[in-house]
Amino acid sequence: MEIIIQRTVLEKNESAARENLAMFDRYGIHCINMLGGAGCGKTTVLETLLPKLTAEGRRCAVLEGDIATTRDAERIAALGVPVVQLLTEGGCHLTAAHVQRAMEHLSLDDLDLVFIENVGNPICPANFSLGEHRRISVLSVAEGDDKPLKYPLLFRSADLVLITKCDLLPYVRFNVERVCEEIRRLQPNCRIVAMDAREKNGVLELASWVQQECSSSLLVSN
Amino acid sequence: MEIIIQRTVLEKNESAARENLAMFDRYGIHCINMLGGAGCGKTTVLETLLPKLTAEGRRCAVLEGDIATTRDAERIAALGVPVVQLLTEGGCHLTAAHVQRAMEHLSLDDLDLVFIENVGNPICPANFSLGEHRRISVLSVAEGDDKPLKYPLLFRSADLVLITKCDLLPYVRFNVERVCEEIRRLQPNCRIVAMDAREKNGVLELASWVQQECSSSLLVSN
Secondary structure, three states, rough: OOHHHHHHHHOOOOOOHHHHHHHHHHHOEEEEEEEEOOOHHHHHHHHHHHHHHHOOOOOOEEEEOOOHHHHHHHEOOOOOOOOEEOOOOOOOOHHHEEEEEEOOOOHHOOOOOEEEEOOOOOHHHOOOOOOOOOOEEEEHHHHHOHHHHHHHHHHOOOOOEEOOOOHHHOOOOOHHHHHHHHHHHHOOEEEEEEOOOOOOOOHHHHHHHHHHHHHHHHHHHH | OOOHHHHHHHHHHHHHHHHHHHHHHHOOOEEEEEEEEOOOOOHHHHHHHHHHHOOOOOOOOEEEEEEEOOHHHHHHOOOOOEEEEEOOOOOOOOHHHHHHHHHOOOOOHHHHHEEOOOOOOOOHHHHOOOOOOOEEEEEEEHHOOOOOHHHHHHHHOOOOOEEEEEEHHHHHHOOOHHHHHHHHOOOOEEEEEOEEEEOOOOHHHHHHHHHHHHHHHHHHHH
16 A cells, blocks of 8 residues: 555656656756765765856756755855755655756756755655756765665665765774775766865866766757 | 645554554563664664663663664674664665564563664654654764754654764864754753763763663653
8 A cells, every 4th residue: 555655656756857857958957966864965065066167167056955944055055056945844855846846946048057955864865856867975984884785775876976074084984995895786887986075175076077977968968 | 645645654653653652661661762864873872872781780672773784783783682673675764563563573571671773864763653762863973063953853852862973073063062052942951962982971871861761661651
């Protein structure tokens, strides 16, 4: 009984996600969905990445998914980047319908790239496509190196995995090689980038991947 | 439509949770549900706390909630404490029915205290009562000090909040006072304990709270 209900919700979401993808392609917008647990550093990554992409001429916007507060959206707005805060009011993930409604608030002709920062939760968001072109999954070294196999869908569904807060490596038990090996066991060709957003390590590599993905997706849609 | 479905699931869970609570009380078992995000340190807290409680004569058991792997259960089993691993296979929280089935594997007459380590997720588990007497919510300092108001139910529903990984305080932006003030805004009388499980700071305070709660619950049920 419950399984059938769940399937219906997912099917409804898939259909809205296909509509979103078609809309992104129609406007030549590349969309990236960022997933990861609470406090893994998604917003900090965006704070470091967006000025770089903007300086390189990409017109970016961000959809911020949260249960409550506009804290993350305020941090993005402070960069001068258009942002829409999506409040799920208890909901543990964004849906394609959330994204549909949020995109009505943005001027689509003036955008190249939309980042969606999903609700801080390593589980549920991975089940819901939002119509994105690419997924970035984020794991902070403070969360521990046993996580890939404990949260397999988060890593199996990622196009790129960001290992964040690498400045904390000297103080935590986190074997980067073990984590990379486990991620590759789930997904042999996954791109993995180690970052330290405060020191801006890894940002160039991430920005260059985003630029490349952005260009390929525009080539395909044109 | 979706709201009605959700309500039915919650109602079904509430009824199973009431049965669990009655069972715990019948056997004089105190039950504590531990909630928090992935990698916030729930298992490490149990690894530090359980030997202390066992040494003080409490007969403990643990139910480990995870999506995949038996990693956490193996860590508890290594302490010689009876443990049941509950695999949700994608499910983002434990339900009272999970707990009901798990308790069949334990010898209830030989237990004083059952800890349930919920799935690593700061959102969904807070909506589902498991029939526990008390809730401990866990936040690691690496997750950031903006979290209480961003994940209000996790903190509003807690009897005690553990602030973990305090050994990382010199290396992260985390204002303990701000966090305590936000938690108390959500719940004025919440007990808050700062911990560093590796150095065993805060463990005595936590153990003494658990012992006290355990004794009061036995007094009520006898």
